[in-house]
Amino acid sequence: MLTRLPYTLLWILALPLVVLRLLWRGRRQPGYLKHLGERFGRYRMRAPVRVIWVHAVSVGETRAAEPLVRALLKRWPEHTVLLTHMTPTGRETSKALFNGDSRVLRCYLPYDLSCFAGAFLRHFRPQFGVIMETELWPNLLAACRRRSVPVILANARLSERSARRYARLPALSALTMGALSAIGAQTAADAARLSALGARRVMVTGNIKFDISPPENTKALASLFRARIGSRQVLLAASTRDGEEALLLDAFARLAPPEILLALVPRHPQRFDEVARLAAARGLALQRRSEDQPVAAQTRVWLGDSMGEMFAYYASADVALIGGSWLPFGGQNLIEACAVGTPVVVGPHTFNFAAVAEQAIATGAALRIETADAGVNAALELLKEARRRGDMAEAGLRFAAADRGATARTLELLEGVALRAPAAR
Template identity: 70%
Template sequence: MLLRLPYTLLWLFALPLVLLRLVWRARRQPAYLKHVGERFARYRKRAPCEVIWVHAVSVGETRAAEPLIRALLERHPGHSVLLTHMTPTGRATSKTLFGNDPRVLRAYLPYDLGLLCGRFLRHFRPALGIVMETELWPNLLAACARRGVPVLLANARLSARSARRYARWPALTRATLGALSALGAQTDADAERLRALGAPNVETTGNAKFDVEPTPALLELGGRFRARAGGRSLVLAASTREGEEAPLLDAFLRLAPDDAVLLLVPRHPQRFDEVAALAAARGVRLQRRSGNDDLAADTRVWLGDSMGEMFAYYAAAEVALIGGSWLPFGGQNLIEACAVGTPVVLGPHTFNFALAAAQAEEAGAALRCDDAEAGMRAALELLGDGARRRAMGEAGRIYAATHRGATARTLELAERLLNARPAGR
């Protein structure tokens, strides 16, 4: 408790700023002001049966959790799954994936204060908690440990940069990791960094994002996207972050032939209008995916202003530049592009997906470039080299297929924890 006291006091002092930030974000994304009570552990719905709780902070974690959640629902028909999030886009993604399935509940995780964490656990009484990737909340995990709720940190990744940040508070980090019942790391390097910080019971399970496969409906939608392009080549800039779109757009307009269209899909939906304004400022024709129109002959930019359709965008494109890698954001998920056979072009900053990026390069599925202009040049060169493009696409499919299996290994860890519970819990 004493270890967490400074952290808790910091939370209390910061809470007004956190709420102001919520209001600030709601200017662009009004959904941030919905279900605010849940962030203070005020919930209306109760689970119809015993709960397995899965925390997936936002979109990427929610999609990575999908195969595991489906496996849990199949293996444990007497349980429901509570999916908690921190962002409206994560919550919307879970709604897209699971619809109105009565066994899948969704809510916001409360802020990490002991009173709120206790109220959350008393309300839902989870039999098991599964936290995706590296969402480490000291008070929440301590509350779980006190109440005998086993927690699995699944699909865990920890970059060298993040490890150094956690190492600044060694005692708190060690206590927080020690409250976990088991950890499934994406890579051996992630596992070693977690052990070095004091984590017990760490196993390497692999990256669950390899197990996420496109549905036939999304592949069909990708085909319709390509048909709407009217034979023009689609160069996809996928999951781009703030500051990346402008140099990618400028390089495309300077280098691309007239029969190519830049399919631009920002990572965050609240930035759709901002990115559209970049094209308007350059005097080029932009159309939105939400318009459902075929591309006009003079359209140079197609804005992917939709959620849950990234597989379709990858399936429609001839080549994909992966966002988050052109500025030091750490890169976004490249596995989905590989899975549908779309050649990948990466920037220099991929520390969030270091092993996956290196393996994709080694497999011949991805190219790495130093900056946005070099990346766009490489992508456009691939447009003109069909044989190389097809070879990279096939290499990507093989690479993605050979690294599947993390979900099964994570499920085994989860089952072990469920079966180890004391009788009567």
């Protein structure tokens, strides 16, 4: 408790600012103003009898959790899976992925104070918990340990940059890592960094994102997109972040011939209108996916203002520029593009997906280009080379298929934890 005391005091002092920030974000994204009580451990929904808790912060973690959630439902058919999130987009993504499945519930995880964490655990009484990737809350994990709720960290990744940040607070990091019952790491490098911080029972299980399959409607939706677009070649800028769109739009306006269409899909939906204004400021005619109309010949930018359709965007594109990698955000998952055979171009900043990006480049499925300007130019050159795109597409399909099986290995790790877990209280 003494180790966590400064951390807890900081949370108490920061809580009014956190609430103000939540209200401010709610002005741009109203979803933040819904279910406010859940962020303080107050829940209206009735808790099921047998609960498996899976925490997925936002969109990326939620999509990564999909194969594991389905495996959990199959392995423990008498249980309900409770998905917790921190963002409205994560919550909406889980609704889209598990639409109509009454055995999957969702809510917000409360802020990391012991009173809120305790209220969450008393209400739902999970048999065990799974935290996706790197979202570690010291007070929550301590509360789980006190109540004998085993928790594993699944699909765990820890970049060198993040490891250095954790290492600045060695006692708190060791205590937090030690509260986990087991860790399934994506790579041996991730496992080594986690172990160095005090984690125990760390296994390399691989990256669950390789097990994500395109939704059943992907082919039909991609065909609809192509029908809307017509015969034009499509350059996709996928999951772009704040600041990247301006760079990519500048390069596209200067370098791309009028017959090339830029499909631009921002990472965060609250930025759709802002990105539309960026295109207009550059004199680029724009249409929105939400208009559901044929793309006019004079349209230069097709704004992907929809949720849950990324596989279809990839499948309908000729080349994909991966967002988050052109400025130091750490990159985004490129496995989805490879899984549908779309050639990939990434920027220099892929530290959150370092192993995946390097493997994709090494296999010929992706190119790394150092600037956004040069990245757009490289993508436009690829559009002229059908044979090279075909080779990259084949390499991507092989790459995406080669490393599957992480879900099964994670489930095996979880079964050992579940056997030691007490019955629902």
